Amino acid sequence: MAVALAVALAVALVPLAAEAGKDPLLNVCMDAKHHKSQPGPEGKLYEQCSPWKDNACCTANTSLEAHKDQSYLYNFNWNHCGVMPPKCKRHFIQDTCLYECSPNLGPWIEQADSSWRRQRILHVPLCREDCEQWWQDCKDALTCKENWHQGWNWATGTNRCPWGSPCRPFWQVFPRARDLCQKIWSGSFSYSPERRGSGRCIQMWFDPAQGNPNAAVAEYYAGRRRSSPAHSPAPQSGRAARALPRGLLLLLGLGLLLPHGAAACGLPLTPLGAAGSL
Structure with a gap:
């Protein structure tokens, strides 16, 4: 016995x-508000989130909500300075899909002191083309803030421009693509000089028929992080x-x-x- x-x-x-x-650092999900505890297949991810359907940190319902002008995910209103042009909004939807669905952000996950998430991403190297096209398609849209993570007026339950912050074109608030990528979410992204397909930068946009290129990028940076005495693996x-x-x-x-x-x-x-x- x-x-x-x-x-x-x-x-x-x-x-x-x-x-x-x-x-x-590899194939992990953040400990955040809507993330699954472990990545896995999600066969019915909605529209722009569908590239992650084979291995996702988001659910089908989260992917659907990511496409709404004002969803229950964060009660955030893209149209805080008038209607955001569709060509601009698609980048914010894709940004949300990457954040919610990607299992390849492990090397950039950090602890977060927040009531709505225990972890966040910091300085994810976003491919040059992704940043440039995002800025190009949004430069004439309007906003009143540089950092969209904080400082809003939430008195009505959704984000509104704070008093004394007029609506201005993106190109005035973010003079360069680098400014947009690095400042809008308080350093979640960094502007990478590397191009798509280099294996050295994260792509917001990719063709799932060709596989997910971000898996190899995560492996590369995980190796660099492990070998650097200044860094330890993200908890x-x-x-x-x-x-x-x-x-x-x-x-x-x-x-x-x-x-x-x-x-x-x-x-x-x-x-x-x-x-x-x-």
């Missing part, structure tokens, strides 16, 4: 050990980080119930102990 329990415990530990060995989301130790403790507790303890049964505890990060 003791041997059978020991074997069952050893087998049960294998997937948990494999999970512990996963790179926390796993609270949901994942809390779940794994509980499972291990439960199985270890089962091992202690064996007649002579886990060690007496020859359980392979050394590899587990060597993991260290648990």
Whole structure:
């Protein structure tokens, strides 16, 4: 009986050990307001979010809401300075899809001190063409703020321009494409000089028939981050980080119930102990 329990415990530990060995920077979802806990297939993602349907951090409903002028996601109104032109709005929809759906933002996930999310992205290198086209299509649209993350008047329950902030063309608020990409979401993106297909920048726009190019980009920057003494891997989301130790403790507790303890049964505890990060 003791041997059978020991074997069952050893087998049960294998997937948990494999999970512990996963790179926390790759194929992950942020611990944020609408993100799934783990990426996976979503066959019915809506329109502009559909490129992520094979492996997504968003649900189908989130992808639908991302296309609305004012959705329940954040109650944010794109039309705060009049109706935003469709050619401009499509970039903000795509930006939302990337943020909500992409499992390839791990190297840029940071802890966030916010009531609505525990993690955020910071300095994601957005491909040059993506920034330039975003600015080109929005330069004549109107806005009243440079940083859309904060400073709005929320008295009516949705964002309105704060008093004393007149509506102006984007090209006045954001003189260059670099300004738009780097300032509008308080540093979530950085303007990359690299081009689409280089493997060195994240694409907001891509053809899913050709695969998701951002997976290779995440791998490249994850390697750079791991090798840099100034950086450590981004912490796993609270949901994942809390779940794994509980499972291990439960199985270890089962091992202690064996007649002579886990060690007496020859359980392979050394590899587990060597993991260290648990």
